Amino acid sequence: MADTKKSATLTIDGKNYELPVLSPTAGPDVIDIRKLYAQADVFTYDPGFTSTASCDSTITFIDGDKGELLHRGYPIDQLAEKSHFLEVAYLLLYGELPSADQLEDFESRVTMHTMLHEQMVNFFRGFRRDAHPMAVMVGVVGAMSAFYHDSTDISDPWQREVASIRLIAKMPTIAAWAYKYHIGQPFVYPKNDLDYASNFLRMCFSVPAEEYVVNPILSRAMDRIFTLHADHEQNASTSTVRLASSSGANPFACIAAGVACLWGPAHGGANQACLEMLREIGSVDRIPEFIERAKDKNDPFRLMGFGHRVYKNFDPRAKVMKQSADEVLDLLGVENNPTLQVAKELERIALEDPYFKEKKLYPNVDFYSGIILDAMGFPTSMFTPIFALARTVGWISQWKEMIADPQMKIGRPRQLYVGETARDYVDVEDR
Numbered sequence: 001m002a003d004t005k006k007s008a009t010l011t012i013d014g015k016n017y018e019l020p021v022l023s024p025t026a027g028p029d030v031i032d033i034r035k036l037y038a039q040a041d042v043f044t045y046d047p048g049f050t051s052t053a054s055c056d057s058t059i060t061f062i063d064g065d066k067g068e069l070l071h072r073g074y075p076i077d078q079l080a081e082k083s084h085f086l087e088v089a090y091l092l093l094y095g096e097l098p099s100a101d102q103l104e105d106f107e108s109r110v111t112m113h114t115m116l117h118e119q120m121v122n123f124f125r126g127f128r129r130d131a132h133p134m135a136v137m138v139g140v141v142g143a144m145s146a147f148y149h150d151s152t153d154i155s156d157p158w159q160r161e162v163a164s165i166r167l168i169a170k171m172p173t174i175a176a177w178a179y180k181y182h183i184g185q186p187f188v189y190p191k192n193d194l195d196y197a198s199n200f201l202r203m204c205f206s207v208p209a210e211e212y213v214v215n216p217i218l219s220r221a222m223d224r225i226f227t228l229h230a231d232h233e234q235n236a237s238t239s240t241v242r243l244a245s246s247s248g249a250n251p252f253a254c255i256a257a258g259v260a261c262l263w264g265p266a267h268g269g270a271n272q273a274c275l276e277m278l279r280e281i282g283s284v285d286r287i288p289e290f291i292e293r294a295k296d297k298n299d300p301f302r303l304m305g306f307g308h309r310v311y312k313n314f315d316p317r318a319k320v321m322k323q324s325a326d327e328v329l330d331l332l333g334v335e336n337n338p339t340l341q342v343a344k345e346l347e348r349i350a351l352e353d354p355y356f357k358e359k360k361l362y363p364n365v366d367f368y369s370g371i372i373l374d375a376m377g378f379p380t381s382m383f384t385p386i387f388a389l390a391r392t393v394g395w396i397s398q399w400k401e402m403i404a405d406p407q408m409k410i411g412r413p414r415q416l417y418v419g420e421t422a423r424d425y426v427d428v429e430d431r
């Protein structure tokens with residue numbers, strides 16, 4: 001727990017209120033206002049939570065000014081280069097890098113939960129073929145509550161553990177089947193002799209008519225994309241999962257809420273929107289037109305994949321993703337990918353533009369990810385489901401941390417009410 005040697009003094013109507021200041025292991029101090037309303041009969045006001053800490057956490061730390069992202073203290077660029085997704089998942093869930101035996105046991109437990117209850121196939125078939133895969137994921141993940149009753153009691157640590165493993169293990173199958181259903185191909189079942197990323201690629205791209213051999217370049221790139229999306233502090237979808245979970249709702253329903261929130265174009269939906277934007281730009285010579293639109297206050301257009309609430313420097317994930325895009329496209333022989341050329345030139349021009357410099361807008365995790373996923377053969381509609389698949393371990397880790405926190409209570413924000421004060425009902429004949 002943070003130490004509380006310092007305090008802040010708030011003066012309201014000539015009266016002073018002492019508020020404890022909590023000092024973290026990294027990042028800004030936090031003014032503890034939990035008793036403010038009781039003491040001073042006032043609320044604080046922070047729509048969008050730009051200056052509000054909603055919890056304490058030991059999982060992920062972001063320094064937006066330095067462009068630093070740590071998972072349990074380990075820098076994301078080191079994890080992306082030296083680790084792999086299920087090892088990072090273990091780190092996020094349990095707090096330390098696993099021994100070889102711990103990792104083998106964890107990967108085995110995940111592998112043994114990758115299949116879905118066979119009756120869940122009926123949920124997929126209830127959707128229109130042209131349903132967005134995220135709509136399917138929201139529905140099917142929520143429906144897991146109806147099938148896995150033996151892991152919905154959040155007061156039981158063992159059930160919490162089983163639900164965690166089930167969600168991490170089954171998200172690739174759900175995402176892959178949402179894709180297969182969307183394109184009218186038969187579902188492909190997971191294979192236990194494949195690693196996590198290879199299994200997902202095979203479930204997405206293999207067909208019964210021929211053998212599917214996993215391309216190691218693609219599975220390494222897929223695994224790295226999963227790692228780069230695993231967790232990111234108290235972002236909108238993670239905060240959604242925490243708030244939903246604070247009522248005691250079961251983990252499957254809460255993760256479904258996280259999937260729903262992630263779908264928005266300002267959040268996880270940006271990877272799809274970004275590639276569609278790059279395609280709309282189409283060529284380098286049209287970039288200035290779009291830069292001007294992004295700067296125009298009267299134009300709702302924004303450069304998708306640019307900007308971030310926390311990063312006011314490069315998103316370290318974007319740097320790794322950019323390197324990976326170069327490697328994967330080169331290894332795949334996708335020379336001079338026009339979309340990648342537009343992205344690189346757009347980034348160069350934007351980073352030199354005074355507007356973007358002044359507002360500290362840099363490429364974020366969504367700027368390059370879509371280029372790699374597109375080169376791997378995924379349609380843009382699958383970009384956010386892949387983000388949701390990877391972020392599930394972050395949502396689950398944050399969920400476990402909150403549920404185990406003795407301070408945990410239901411989240412219930414207040415408001416600045418600016419509506420009508422009390423008034424009497426008026427009969428319709430008198431209106």
Ligand code: SDX
Nearest residue numbers: 232235266267268270294302303304305306307308309359
């Ligand atoms: C993710 O929180 C997380 O950690 C999220 C995430 C994760 O891993 O969970 O990192 C994943 O969601 C990444 C972000 C993906 N979204 C996009 O790429 C969509 C485009 N970006 C923006 O919509 C925006 O930058 C946000 C939503 C990401 C951040 O918005 P903020 O923090 O609320 O900032 P803002 O909207 O107040 O913008 C500040 C200023 C504004 O101008 P002014 O009103 O001050 O004049 O910068 C401008 C904005 O108009 N601005 C942009 C811009 N982003 C912000 N102008 C043009 N293009 C952009 N992309």
